[in-house]
Every structure is written in structure tokens, then in C-alpha cells.
Amino acid sequence: MSEALVETSQMAKEEASEPILILRGITKRFQGITALRQVDFDVRAGEVHVLFGENGAGKSTLINIIAGTFQPDEGAYRFDGLHLSHLTPHRARGAGICAVFQEFSLAPNLTVVENLFLGREIRRGGILDLATMRRRASDLIEELGFDLELDRQVGMLSRAHQQMVEIAKALLGEPRILILDEPTASLTEREAGRLFELVAALKARGVGIIYVSHRMREIRALADRITVLRDGQLVRTLEAAGVQDADLVELMTGRKIDGLFPTFDHKPGRVAIEVQGLSAARGAVCDVDFVAHAGEITGIAGLVGCGKSELVRAIYGLEQIEHGEIRLHDVAQNTLSPRHSLRRGVVYFPANRATEGLALARVVRENASMSSLDVREIARLGLLDTRNERSLVQQAVDRLKLRPPNLERPAGRLSGGNRQKVMLARGLMRDLSVFLFDEPTVGIDVGAKREVYDFMGRLLQAGAAVVVVSSELPEVLALSNRLYVMHHGRIVTQLEGSEKTEQNVLASFFRSEANAATGAAS
Amino acid sequence: MTDREASMSAPSPAALAGRIHVSPVQLILPAGVVILFTGFALADHRVMSSANLINILQQTSFLFLFAMAQTIVIIGRGFDLSLGPTASMVSVGSALAMAVLGTGHAGEPVIVLAGLAAGAVLGALVGVFNGSVVGFLRVTPFVVTLGSFNIATGIATTLSGGHPVQGMPELFFQLLSTGTMLGLPAPVVIAIAVGLVIHFVLRRTVFGRGLYLIGTNARAAEVAGVPIRLILMSAYILSSVLTALGAMILTARTGSGEPSIGGTLSLQSAAAAIVGGASFSGGSGSAGTALLGSLFIIVLSNGMNLVQISGYVQMIVLGVIVVAGVLLDRLRAQRS
Amino acid sequence: GDAKWYPFKMNDASADTVKVVDYSPVEKAEKRHKICVLFPHMKDSFWVAVAYGITEQSKALGVNMNLYEAGGYDNLPKQLSQFDDCVASGADAIVIGVISTVGVAKQVLAAKAKSIPVIAVTNSFISRDLTAGVFVDLKSMASASANALLASVKAGEAANVVTFPGPAGSGWAETMNKDFETVVANNPNVKTLSSKFGDTGVAVQLQLVQDALQAYPSMNYIWGTAPTAEAAIGALAEAGRSDVKIISTYENQAMLDALKRGDITAFTTQYPVIEGRVAIDQAVRILDKKPFIRLVQPIAGVIDKTTMGKMDMSTVLAPASWSPVYSVKQ
Amino acid sequence: MTVEEADMRSSSRGDLRALSRWISAIGILPVLLTVLILGMCIIDPRFSGVANVTNILRNASVLAIVAFGQALVLIAGGFDLSVGAIVALASEIAAVTMRWAGTAFPEQDALIIALGVGAALGTGILVGLVNGICVAVLRISGFIATLGSMSVTLGIALIITNGIPVYGLPQSFITQFGRARWFEFPSAAYVAIAILLVLAFVQRRTVLGRYLYAIGGNSEAAIVSGISTRRYQIAAYVISGLLAAVTGLLLTALVGSGQASFGGDLMMLQSIAAAVIGGVSLHGGVGRFGMVALSAIFLSILSNALNLLRVDSRIQPIFIGVILICAVALDEIRRRRTVHD
């Protein structure tokens, strides 16, 4: 860790007894919505304070206020014993409040190093000191154990890698308060593990940490205190020790949800997708054989960048295929494009809702019917039947419990979970038999997750083939009937039944890692 | 949109709030048009005369057609720089077609039909060219249309030899310029009809829906199976055919095919579209905003002519008022 | 406007046979007529000169005048709108320097139907519906400048001309270029190497002249617009080509200065100030129902070193101190 | 993974990748440019003559300087339609000031020129400042703001002189600067190269450059990262205005008079064309000044070549249009190939 971090930690220890950050009566309104109402919140030095709540509960809003991005409409803010008003992101960062934002603060056209130091460049005599910045960046990346190339353009990285850049960017400052807003949303266990070690180290040095996550396991592992928000209001702040998951979920949603993952009744039927010797996406997928049956959930797991997304994207027609064969319902496909795939009953739900999933400025109705514009119920001879469209979309979103169920609201004004539901509604708008989910629950809350799982369950009952790609291992393990594990673009194992355990998955990574190492050595 | 831009990190809520368009149609601009008009009418009673009202309507109808053509492309996150030269080329081309046929024994209706067809085809050709290079080769619309800007200019001047082309039948003028319907001049009637059609096309067809989706997020539209190439292609063709129609009405108004008629139309049409409320970031704009923008600009310049504001002062006033109008509009949009 | 400019020798081209007349204006208008004036633009001293004539004569005759300019030759739709605005604003007569020779024909017809007289000024406009006009015959301008060129070609000298007529698609540039070529074709020693069309801005013309100097090393005559001549002076000086002669097809302040310095050989003039004056006089005569000549043509003049001293320059250009007036109220 | 390992890995895949990356970094434009130059040298010896090269360099420099400003604004996610009008106004202001100073301080050429240059640059900065404030503070779209200021600026330029050229510049301004050649190269080329060097330095080694790219790439991210985006956006417009004024001065000195005809749509369109062909994205965040300079040279050579080849000037636009589209389309195809290397 850099010297500066050590210094701050010593300062922090002296006043560890008292909270370094205190918010009182914070209220924030957006055009007609009250996102936060009279919220009190504080952070002590050397603690991990988890913010917990449903999508749209106001967690990110609170964080944006702490980081100076939003101005609160009411309320007071004390940091380090000082009253702060009119905080700007610039001043907040100067004061040592560093944040990993949920919607990244990265410039896609700049490189990794350039982004790490954005707004905090090291200068000598007014001129950028490129060498020093480079050295410090590579030190930090190495310490974090992230697999990042310093000179890559950030826009070209996968979401997971962008997440790593965002994390590194926050740590590069000399944080006294570190805010992590769903930092692991697209990370796998391995990267997340490194992050947790780091959080522990910072905590030991007296940094106050605010942590937001929808993953119960992480909350259990990290939290010292937990603040639960619901509909912009503070429900309770409680000590983490001895709190049960079920209690938290109940506090958050106001109702009981039994069990995180439902149990599915898989009835594998006909082969829906059959992939043979597929190489695609410029080497990201290498000689893959893959089968998905109707009536079962097929899972694909793997580390970041292993090509699991690319495999399903290739099936849907979004990646270039070098060789190999894809058969849908026993018919070999030669032209693959989203349009063709939809006509053949295959739908894909992309991982990145903002860039590939939704047209955020358009209303819910248009987003939900986007992939069904060639269906006769909605459009005939190129003319839209808006009444029919509206009723079909209404049915679909009602089944998914969209909140608010207003079809004429721009999708961009919905919370993360509800955006996911809008996208999923597409699956109910036309006759489909194969559903490809890529990270279906990234960033959505426990309740919404449950609804997505139930959605999959209904599809399963209707006899559809469901493929789930996820970097959240417990999720794919619990949902899938059969699980493929990928590594470096290849399928390394296929697990079924009782073999389907976390140990086996992790072991298969290491086995192939070891194989690769010996292979390279010989 | 290139892959690189598509993979831009997700916008923050604040960015979204800015991007979500509170349709300015309902806001200050219509009021601006009314206030301007009343102001001018108070300053000079002739502004309200029926002759001048017809005059305003007629001038607006031309600009409206071009502004709609531009708006369609802008909705799909494009830009048509070649609109002006296309108008010139169509003007010369359709006039030439009619002049050449006119020397033979063809009847007037046949000649006019041939002229209209020639104009529409020329326009559609430009549209096919722009649309295919933008849609299939994914070259930035600005560069594509800068290229066709030059090409159309060259064709227009070469075809005409630099001289206005005359010799169109009377029926052509009646149909597109001098005729009246319900007391309204033909161009106004045509503009209203076309405006309604375009409104319908944008709101109620798969093409229109797809265009808005592409303009908002082309990548998402593609992933959701929207045929983006086809739609972009159609958008450019529709836009150029509208331009051709406007150009032919202008041709009827001038009585000659003019190689320089397009002049500053590219920029003017874009100004009308944007002032009305379309945005270069795509996905917003409509027939209504095109109408509003055209009306605003025409009322402003007509009023300034009638109250006798002199030449270059008009330019200054125009610049200031356009910026002020848009500014007020944004302020209102922010506050509500 | 102190000096008495009339009687001025001009052509009466109303009938088939052109005859020379001594043009004199009326003393005073009978009423304070409202005259609307439309210009393509007011961006060079040529149109400022016409405006000067119009303003001075309006004052002299005691009529109201309002002038609108369309901002350039590529703004035909704007001029049409301005025409309509003039009619709507209740003008008694319209004086127009047309952007396109036939582009405003429809408007003129409409004005005729409302019995508003339309007088074409400076830019040629032949139409039955036109009430009156004062403009030079482009042919005579072209041949005057062609003859000026022929006159400066020494016996036995081979003259290689590159022409820079003006913007492609403008009509007038093409017309003058053709007439020029017909006239110089009479002398076998004179060859036209090429015609370079381009906008009449100095920067654009400069580039054309520079490229032509490279492309046609044998070029020793430049025939072109006033901005061409202006650009060519510098380009030639820089290239060290003192052997190339320049002839300008029309007049402006720069041409006058250049001629004084000996940088150009000659320029032709159509007496823009007089055109403006005559146009207003015609309008007043028509409104007062007095006899008028339907089509008046200035006799194109060639101004070179020898004629410069003898000429009253206030018939050619506005005084340097004068700045345009967009409206005259009586 | 340690740093050394990372180095080893990248160098082992090294050579091939380096080559393809080099080509992809450089793009299709230099290739086309080389082909064009070599072709012209073979076809027509006059092309490489001193006078012709001087002309090309001068035209290219003038275009490049406005295009640099335009590129800067585009990179920051804006749009500057007013550059042409600024060129015109700056030219006239310079000429009017020098004419006035010539009568006030006769014979003191250095002072006269300094006053004229100062006035012109001040004009450019002022218009740029107004543009910047409209865009950054009042949040009006760049297109509308600069469309408005274009109209106003051109209106003022025309009112000042009615478009009549302004003469009376000191001869030394014309002969020792505008038309001067220093070591065989036209003065404008030195000005353009100096500006290019400064801008390249600004882009690589100063926060201004880095922030403009960040703002153009994702302005929200820039704000959240603590950058005061307003200040830098305004700076971009001011620099663009300043560079347009420099262009105005160069043209004034070259032609020997202040002219309103320098401005207008042509200059504006060409500056955007040069920037975009040079790889600057209209959506912001992307672009290199060196490439913009190359593209300005490319455009200048193209029109020079068509003239030398004696192509009918009415057909020339067709050639230019087709070549433009081909150049950019080829580049687009190449870029798509290499994006996912």
C-alpha cells in the first residue's frame, strides 16, 4: 500500500471513536419523486457500513450526495467535524471521499492509466508527469491482483474489467471514506476475493467504508453495521453480528421471502441447441461443444473473460463465427443474426442493459415490444397496432410485477431491477422456445432476483430451453440442471447433479490453469 | 454508432435526466412564435393582413418540408448535409425532364408526371446512396453527406450548364404552386398533407418506431432484432424524397430549374429542426417540432422584413433570438 | 450626389433596334411613393454603388425607399420570400436586382396581377411581365472586355487566356464566358486555355489563380471577376510573373485602385450608380403615369489608363465615405 | 502477475501486433496521401515545383489551423459553426485597426501590425468566449449556440464594412509575413507547425488536453471525477475562436486586404471536413491533431491535383465527393477489423 494511505490511517485512528461522517435529515427530490426522505446516516473510521435496500430505495442517491455529485434539498452533512455545504465532486475527492460508482465514472476513450488519474493528475511544473503516474498505477494494479493492461482503452474492456478500473481509481486517491456501490456486480469470486482482502486492510487502517451490494454472502462476510433503506426512508441501522438473511430481506421488502433460490423441476426434453466445434468471437470461444435441452436450465460459469458470454452471443448471432456448427431444434443454422434467431424462437437478454439492452430515453412500452415488431399481433404490413401492443405489453409487465406499472414512463427513469424486468418482458411478447440469459441478475435486488428466477421457472414449465450465464457462482449452481464450466474460451467440465458444487467448479479452473502452465513449460 | 461508442460506460442518473427529453413542443417555443407574431403585428398592422398570413404559410410550407426531411435523418442520429445540393439537383433534373418532353408531342399530364417521377427518382437515388453508405458501411453521416453534397453540386451545375432550365408546362405550376384549395395555396395544402403522413409514419409504423429506437440506442435496437440497416436506408430515402418534393415545389414557385436553389438549405433546415426541438444525439424530434422550428424562423424573418429591420441587423437579431428561444425553452424544461 | 449626372448617354433597347438616347430623370415625384428594393446581397462595392444610386435618386425625387438584401446568390428562396414580403407590406413599386434571371418570374407575374410595377435593375431580366428594366446587356459587357483584351494584345503576340468567370451555376458567369470566347475567337492569336469557375471570394479565386499558374505555364492573360483580379495581383507578384495581364469583367473599388497602380490592364463598367438612379426614376415615372423607356441599357465602358482620367467616377462607384442606407423616408 | 511477466507477454506477441497496431494507429489517410503525392509527381512534374508546393502548403496550413480549433471543440464534444464568421470578422477588424493605426501612428509598422493582430486575436477570443459560455454555462447545444453566433458575427462583419474590402495595410505585413517565404517554405506553414506542436503537447502533457478528451468521451464521468468541465469547455471554444482569428490574419496578410468573403459556410464546412476525415469523432473524445494536419494537406492536394490535371471545374466536386467517401469508408472498414484485435 502506498505511503499516503498509511499516513491517513494513522490520522484516522486517533479519532476512531467518533463517526467521521455524519448525515442528518437528508432529503433529495427528483422531478416529482422523493428519492430520499429525512435519512440519517453515519460512518465510523475503520468500519464497513453496508447500505441495503431494494432497487430504487435510494442507496445510490445517498452515495452521490456523500460524494458531492448531488446536492441534498434538505439536511446537514458533517465530515471530520466540519460542516460541509455545496460539496462538489472535486472538493469531496480532495477531502478523501472516494467512490466506486455503480454507473462508472470512466471516460471510454481514455486508457486505463489516464482514467485512474482522471481529475487527479500528477503534475510537475504544470506538465503531466506520465512516468510517475504510470509507475503508481502499475503498483496499485499489481497489488490488487487485477489482470489489467495499463494502455488499453477503457471503452474496449468488458464490464468486469471496467469495474476493476473503477475500483482501482477510487483506491488511488487517499481514501478516508471509501464508497463501494455494488463493486462486485460483474466480478467473479476470484476478483471479488482480492477486493475483500483489500477492504479488510483499509479497514484495519481506519478507513470508513460504505458498501452497497445485493449479494447476501458478501454482506454477511463484510458488514460491521447495516443500514436498511426502503422507499427513500431509513428503516433501521443495526449491528451486523447475529442478523439473519431472512430478517434483512424482510426489513428491506416489508414482506417475507422464503429462500433465495427456488427449486426447479427440470424435465430435460428434446435437444434445443446443439453446438459442435464452435470457434467464434476472434478466439474468445475455442472449439466448444455445447447442448441445451428444452425443459431444463443449462448454466455456464467461468471467470471474467473466459468467453461464456461470447458463446451465447455467438448462438444468438452477435459474434463472428470462425468455424463449427450451431443447430437449433435439429436444424443447422448458416445465417445467424438477431432477427433470424428471434424468428426461430431464440431470444438473448444482454448483460449490459444500458448499452445493449434498452433505449433508455424511450418509454417502457417501446422497449418491451422492441423485439416483436415483426409479430403479426403488433404490426401488420408495417403498421403498428398500438392498442394491441399496449395490452400485450401490459400483460407482460403485469406478470413480471413491474413497479411502477406505467407503460409510458421512459425506461431510464426506472430502477435497475425494473429495467431488467422491462427487458425480460420481451420474452413474453412472442412465441419463443430458447432463452439465453447473460448475467440476468446483475445489480438487481433480492426481491427482483426472486421474480426473475420465478420467471425462469415459468418458462421451464412451459417447456422452454433456458441458458443462464452468470458470474455469480451460487446463482448458476442453484439454478442450473447441468452446468458447463469455461476457461480461456474452452469448456473444461460439465457438472450435473451432486457434482455441481462450488469446490468442483473452482477445482476445474485450477486444473486447467495448471494444465496450461505445464503445457506452456513443455 | 461505432462499437467503441456503444461500449461507453453506462450513464449516471444525472446524465439520464438530462438526456430524457421533456418534449419542448408543449413548452415555450409555441409561445415564442405567438409572442413574436403579436409583437410584429403590433409594430406593423400589415403583418396581420390576409395576404401576409398566406405569405407566411407559404414560406413556412417550403421550410417545413425540408425541416421534416432533416428531422427524419436527425431522429436516427444522422445529419443530411447534402439536402441543399440534392434540392438543386432535383430542381434542375425534373425541369430538364419536363423541358425535354415538352419539345415532343406528349400531353401536359404526361409531362408533369414524368417530371415529378424524375425528381422523385433523383431524390431517391441520393437517399439510396446516403442510406447504403451510412447503413451498411457505417460511415459517419456527416462525411457521407458531405461527399454527396459535392457530388450533387457537381451534377446540378453540369446538368444545367449553369443556366436555369425553363419550359415547364402550366399544369406543373398549377399543381405545385399557383393552384388553391379551400383558399389555401397548393404548397400549403401539400405541406399539411405530407406533414400528416409523416406524423403518421413516425408514430404508427414499424419504420418510425425503429427509427426512434435506432436514434436512441442503435446497439440495443440491433440486439433486439430491429432491422437497422433497412430502416436507416429507408430513412435516408424518405428524407431525400421529401427534399425532392420540396425542391419541385420551389421549382414551380420560381418557374425554372435552378442549379443554385439549394444554396443554404442544408443548414437552414437543420436549424429549423433543432430549434423546433430535435436533437443531434438522436431519438427526438417529430413532424410537430419541424413545423414549430420552421414557423419560428419564418415568422421572425417575415416580421423583420415587414417592420423594416435592415439587412445585416436582421442577421444579428436572428442569431440572438434563435439562441434566446432555445435557451428559454431549455430553462423551462429544466424547471418543470 | 452634388454633381449633375444627366443627361447620360444610354441605349434605349425597348424596340427591336437599339438607339442611343440622352437619359434625363424627372425633377420630383408627384407623391411620396413607397418603393421596395431587393438586392441579391450588399457584400461588395459593386452593389453598394447601385444602392448609392438608388438612395441618392430616391432622395432627389422625394420618395420612400426600403432596401432588402438576400445575403448572397445562393439564397433564391429568400429573395422570393422578400418579394412576397414587399408585396404584403404594400409597396407601390418594386425594384429588383434578381438572383436568378428567371427565378422570380412567377413573383413578377403575381405583382403584375396586383398592378404593382416591377423594375429590374442591374441584373439582366427579360420578361413580358416586367414593367421596366435598366441593366446592361451581358453580351456587350463580355465583348467590351474581350475587345479590351484584344486591344492590349500586341501584333504577333500569342495571347493565352485562362478565364475565371465566377460561380458555376450562376447563369451570368456562364453567359459572359461564352460571349467572351466568341469574341476572342476572331483573333487567331488568342487562345482560351481553360475556364475556372469558382465563388467570387478573394480566397477562393486566389487558389484558382495559383493552381492555374501551375497548370498553364503559358498563360499570359487573366480574364475574370473583380475578386479574381484582386487575388491575381498578389499571386502574380509572388510568382514573379510580371508578363501576365489582367482584365476584370466588372468594377469595384479595388479595381479602380489597382488600375491607378497599374496592376491591371483594364476593367469594364456598366455604371452601376447610374443604373440605380435610372431604376428609381423609371419607377417614379411609371407611378406618376409619365412616359418612360421600358428597357434602358448602359453602354458598357472600358476603363483603362487612358480613359480613367476623363471619367466621372461617381457614376461608377459610391464615394469611399458613403455607407449604405437601407431606408429613405421623406 | 508481475510487471516483468506482463512485459514479457506483450513483447512475445509483440512484433506482428506492433505492426498491425502501427497501421491501425496511422490509418488509411497517410497511405492515400502518399499514393496521391507519388502519383502526381509521376504524372505531372509541375506538381512538385517550388511554387506549387508553396501554394499547397500555404492553403493546407490555413485550412489546418481552423481545423485544429474545430477539432479541439469536436473532441470536447461540441460543434463550432462560427469559425468561418470569425475568420471574416477577424480579418476585417485587423484591417480596420491597421488602417486606423496607420493614420494615428504613421510609419510605425511594428506598432500598427501589433495593434491589428491584437485586435483580431481579441475578436476571436471574444466570440469563442461567448460560444463557450452559451454552451458550458447556459447549456445550449453547440450547434444552436454557434449557429447563432455565426449569424451575429457575420452580421457585424458585414455592417462594419458592408463587405467592401478594407485596404491600407502596412506593406511589411503583406510582404514580410503574408506572402513571405522563410527558408523556402511559406510563413503560414511555420505558423501551422508551431500551432500543431503546441496542440500536440497540450494533448499529451497537460491536463487541459486530457480533460477535453475526458469531457468529450463521457462528460458525466468527468464531472464525477472532480473536473470543472465548464472551464475546459469554454477553453475549447476560446481556442477555436483564437485559431480562426489566426487564420483570418494569415488570409488578410496573404491577400492584402480585410475581406468578409473569407468567412461563410465554405470555411466552416471545410474545417469540419478536415477534422472528421482526420479521424475526429463528431461524438467527441476521439481525434489526433497530426491526422487533422494530414487531412488538411490531403484536401489541399486533392483540389490542386484536380486543377493541375485540368479537370473541368464543374465536375471537380463529383471527384472530391467520391474520394472523400471512399477514404473514410476504407478507414471505417479498417477500424472495424482492428477494434477487436
Ligand SMILES: Nc1ncnc2c1ncn2[C@@H]1O[C@H](COP(=O)(O)OP(=O)(O)OP(=O)(O)O)[C@@H](O)[C@H]1O
Ligand atoms: N437523476 C435522477 N432523476 C430522476 N430520478 C432519479 C434520478 N436518480 C435517481 N432517481 C430515482 O430516485 C430513486 C432512488 O434511486 P437510486 O438510484 O438511489 O436507487 P438505488 O437504491 O441505488 O437502486 P439500485 O439498487 O437499483 O441501484 C429511484 O426511484 C430513481 O428512479
Ligand SMILES: Nc1ncnc2c1ncn2[C@@H]1O[C@H](COP(=O)(O)OP(=O)(O)OP(=O)(O)O)[C@@H](O)[C@H]1O
Ligand atoms: N487481461 C485483460 N485486460 C483487459 N481486457 C481484457 C483482458 N482479458 C480480456 N479482456 C477483454 O474482455 C473481453 C472478453 O471478456 P468478457 O468479460 O466479455 O468475457 P465473458 O466470458 O463474457 O466474461 P463475463 O461474462 O464474466 O463478463 C475481451 O473482448 C477483451 O477485450
Ligand SMILES: [Mg+2]
Ligand atoms: Mg444504485
Ligand SMILES: [Mg+2]
Ligand atoms: Mg460477459
